[in-house]
Amino acid sequence: MRFLASTTAIWLLGLASSFAATEGVAEVHDHLPAHAEQIFNIGPFVITNSMLMVWIVAAFLILIAQLATRKLTLVPSGLQNFVEWLVESLYNFLEGILGKHLVKRTFWFFGTIFVLILFTNWFGLIPGVGTVGWELSGPGVDPHDKFRPFLRGGNADLNMTAAMSFTFALLWFYWAITENGLKGFLSHIFAPKGKFSGIMALMMILVFGFVGVLEIVSILFRPVALSFRLYGNIFAGENILENMMLVVGNNKFLAWLPPLPFYFMELLVGLIQALVFMLLTAVFLKLICDHGDHHDEDHAH
Amino acid sequence: MISLVSILANAAPHAEAEGGGVGEIFRTFHVDKPFFFSQVASFLIVAILLKKFAFGPIQAMLEQRKGRIAEGEANLIKIQKQLADSEKNTAEAIAKANEEAQRLVNEAKESAAILSERKAQEAIASAQQILAKAEAAAKAERDLIKAELKREFGRLVTATTAQVTGKVLNTDDQKRINDEALTKVEA
Numbered sequence: 001m002r003f004l005a006s007t008t009a010i011w012l013l014g015l016a017s018s019f020a021a022t023e024g025v026a027e028v029h030d031h032l033p034a035h036a037e038q039i040f041n042i043g044p045f046v047i048t049n050s051m052l053m054v055w056i057v058a059a060f061l062i063l064i065a066q067l068a069t070r071k072l073t074l075v076p077s078g079l080q081n082f083v084e085w086l087v088e089s090l091y092n093f094l095e096g097i098l099g100k101h102l103v104k105r106t107f108w109f110f111g112t113i114f115v116l117i118l119f120t121n122w123f124g125l126i127p128g129v130g131t132v133g134w135e136l137s138g139p140g141v142d143p144h145d146k147f148r149p150f151l152r153g154g155n156a157d158l159n160m161t162a163a164m165s166f167t168f169a170l171l172w173f174y175w176a177i178t179e180n181g182l183k184g185f186l187s188h189i190f191a192p193k194g195k196f197s198g199i200m201a202l203m204m205i206l207v208f209g210f211v212g213v214l215e216i217v218s219i220l221f222r223p224v225a226l227s228f229r230l231y232g233n234i235f236a237g238e239n240i241l242e243n244m245m246l247v248v249g250n251n252k253f254l255a256w257l258p259p260l261p262f263y264f265m266e267l268l269v270g271l272i273q274a275l276v277f278m279l280l281t282a283v284f285l286k287l288i289c290d291h292g293d294h295h296d297e298d299h300a301h
Numbered sequence: 302m303i304s305l306v307s308i309l310a311n312a313a314p315h316a317e318a319e320g321g322g323v324g325e326i327f328r329t330f331h332v333d334k335p336f337f338f339s340q341v342a343s344f345l346i347v348a349i350l351l352k353k354f355a356f357g358p359i360q361a362m363l364e365q366r367k368g369r370i371a372e373g374e375a376n377l378i379k380i381q382k383q384l385a386d387s388e389k390n391t392a393e394a395i396a397k398a399n400e401e402a403q404r405l406v407n408e409a410k411e412s413a414a415i416l417s418e419r420k421a422q423e424a425i426a427s428a429q430q431i432l433a434k435a436e437a438a439a440k441a442e443r444d445l446i447k448a449e450l451k452r453e454f455g456r457l458v459t460a461t462t463a464q465v466t467g468k469v470l471n472t473d474d475q476k477r478i479n480d481e482a483l484t485k486v487e488a
Contacts, residue, residue, distance in 0.1 A: 035331030045339040058347040065355035072362055074369075087359045107360070108352040115355075116347065158330040163340035167348075231330075 032242050036157035050157035057119045097282045114278040121270030124153025155234040165223035168281050176288040189215050233273050237266045455479035
């Protein structure tokens with residue numbers, strides 16, 4: 001029954017999306033741009049359609065959280081129960097990776113990352129996102145890029161994924177240094193692992209020094225990889241959905257059909273990408289903060 | 302050394318080309334300062350808002366519940382300990398009470414035995430006393446009867462003797478005849 005309901009929902013989603021695409025807009029809108037588009041400015045800050053989407057998702061999440069925590073009961077039920085289950089499961093999952101101490105410090109970030117990416121990805125599948133907007137007119141307007149959608153999948157914007165990745169990179173340095181100390185942090189990267197003496201120690205210092213340099217390069221490239229991985233997957237998904245709607249040619253009343261299976265796939269991709277981003281960032285942090293001596297367990301005792 | 306210089310010289314145009322490639326990527330995806338920093342600001346605001354208004358209350362609620370559960374568990378352990386202590390104390394009190402009761406019973410038994418013995422002794426003494434008194438009374442009565450009997454016997458002997466002999470007996474004769482007769486009867 002539940003499967004039927006979800007299938008019907010997805011079917012309607014595809015149908016509505018195709019109508020939104022065919023009615024709304026833009027005969028000339030024949031491709032999804034690779035970047036988010038500016039909607040308006042607030043001083044020096046550019047507000048893009050992807051940013052708007054992220055804000056809508058954030059407002060939705062805050063609303064849900066507020067509704068769930070409005071009337072707290074000792075024995076939770078309904079929305080409170082669901083939200084508690086979600087947060088607690090996420091917390092326990094991250095605790096398994098990061099340990100008790102680290103998860104207490106960093107859960108707000110990893111929780112935000114996961115939930116925000118997940119719901120931004122899923123919200124990007126709602127009909128109207130990327131298909132409802134307005135047309136630019138006037139001189140200087142590119143005739144192949146006249147359409148401006150109000151909303152765009154939040155993670156189909158490299159600036160957004162890069163913002164998350166580089167924010168994590170800065171926080172990673174902060175958490176790594178505060179957890180290990182500057183000396184511990186540097187020795188974690190450059191110091192030889194194991195006990196050596198004599199000429200062997202000298203050689204190992206050189207070897208691990210070189211390895212440390214490689215590690216630094218790897219660390220610097222992590223946010224780039226994180227950004228492009230998430231962006232690439234989500235943008236590719238949106239492209240697939242859009243192009244699937246176009247394969248029917250002039251039979252636009254059938255435009256809802258080809259993307260239908262891909263909606264299921266995108267739901268899955270949205271979840272997997274949120275999980276991958278959160279897992280990778282959590283593991284990166286754990287690797288630098290791992291003392292290899294069951295530090296957390298000791299703390300716990 | 303020369304080769305190193307030549308490698309660096311050859312690498313420079315490549316690096317420039319790479320830079321060009323990176324620039325092309327940035328242009329394609331519109332990665333530039335205003336967009337990027339706006340997104341960073343947006344993400345930070347969203348993260349802070351979610352921390353404060355979404356995760357904050359939920360985590361506080363979960364912490365509160367965890368605290369309550371921990372408190373409940375601690376109380377349960379405390380109650381179990383108190384129960385165990387109480388059971389131990391009760392068992393000790395019962396054992397002590399049993400011991401005390403046993404002691405009292407033993408004492409009562411001993412007291413009862415002593416009292417019984419004493420009462421028996423008293424009863425025996427009393428009985429002996431009563432017996433002695435009875436014996437004394439019986440003896441006195443017998444002596445009295447005996448005296449009366451002697452007297453009567455003497456009077457009869459004297460009267461009989463006086464009638465048989467036909468003479469008046471004086472006091473000495475009477476006494477002598479009585480004594481002889483009594484001596485013979487008693488013998």
